Amino acid sequence: MKEKIRILALGDIIGSSGRTVFQKHIQNLKETYNVDFVVVNGENSSHGRGITTKIARFFKQHGVDAITSGNHIWANKEVFKFMDEEQYVLRPANYPGGCPGSGYALVEKDGVRIAVVNVQGRVFMRDTIDCPFRTLESLLVFLKTKTNIIFVDFHAEATSEKLGLAYYLDGQISALVGTHTHVQTADERILEGGTAYITDLGMAGSFDSMIGMKKGPIIDRFITQMPRKFEVSESSPFILTGACIEVDVESGKATSIERVFVKDEG
Numbered sequence: 352m353k354e355k356i357r358i359l360a361l362g363d364i365i366g367s368s369g370r371t372v373f374q375k376h377i378q379n380l381k382e383t384y385n386v387d388f389v390v391v392n393g394e395n396s397s398h399g400r401g402i403t404t405k406i407a408r409f410f411k412q413h414g415v416d417a418i419t420s421g422n423h424i425w426a427n428k429e430v431f432k433f434m435d436e437e438q439y440v441l442r443p444a445n446y447p448g449g450c451p452g453s454g455y456a457l458v459e460k461d462g463v464r465i466a467v468v469n470v471q472g473r474v475f476m477r478d479t480i481d482c483p484f485r486t487l488e489s490l491l492v493f494l495k496t497k498t499n500i501i502f503v504d505f506h507a508e509a510t511s512e513k514l515g516l517a518y519y520l521d522g523q524i525s526a527l528v529g530t531h532t533h534v535q536t537a538d539e540r541i542l543e544g545g546t547a548y549i550t551d552l553g554m555a556g557s558f559d560s561m562i563g564m565k566k567g568p569i570i571d572r573f574i575t576q577m578p579r580k581f582e583v584s585e586s587s588p589f590i591l592t593g594a595c596i597e598v599d600v601e602s603g604k605a606t607s608i609e610r611v612f613v614k615d616e617g
């Protein structure tokens with residue numbers, strides 16, 4: 352059995368622009384970073400909102416082991432049945448019980464089992480969901496009986512909430528990575544107790560955009576305060592960003608975290 356495993360985590364994949372840049376570079380990234388497990392956030396992968404069964408299968412075909420999500424997961428009802436059947440498409444664990452899908456997945460490869468967990472923040476977010484701290488804390492009691500290697504995607508807006516949860520669980524989880532802002536942060540580190548951390552993984556999609564969407568309608572909405580339809584930007588260049596985390600299999604503690612940033616001129 353391996354002594355260490357490496358997890359590649361990619362931020363929110365935005366529409367066809369994000370899927371294309373992902374497809375073009377994923378194989379190369381896996382080889383470059385010597386990756387064992389791949390986790391992507393798929394909440395914006397279908398036209399910028401939600402995910403479909405077909406897109407979930409596309410990610411799986413390209414070697415993705417688990418797809419995390421967030422507040423946009425409910426945009427396509429079609430995928431709900433699939434989420435109940437296939438555990439690799441996650442929704443945040445702190446939505447009320449009874450929602451489709453699961454908040455965690457156990458993935459096994461070459462004799463190593465990891466838990467991938469998805470939770471969502473409450474600060475500057477609309478949904479009045481359960482406490483991410485308490486939800487994760489009680490979920491860990493169960494997950495710890497299954498594996499030492501626990502990877503968490505915390506889908507949240509506020510930096511403080513993300514750092515707070517990481518510090519709260521430092522040493523109990525292998526990694527906590529943030530998603531949702533679509534902007535990669537430069538604060539990757541390993542906390543004292545051995546938990547790898549980055550405030551946000553960023554995204555895959557059009558770089559010359561506003562968080563992957565066309566700029567015009569968003570700027571217009573700021574100025575007029577009227578609703579506008581947001582569309583995925585398809586203009587080049589494109590980026591694909593995230594982090595690669597190495598974890599000691601025996602202890603479940605992180606040994607390194609490295610930012611991943613690919614720019615594709617298209």
Ligand SMILES: [Fe+2]
Nearest residue numbers: 363394395531
């Ligand atoms: Fe997103």
Ligand SMILES: [Fe+2]
Nearest residue numbers: 421422423531
């Ligand atoms: Fe989000």
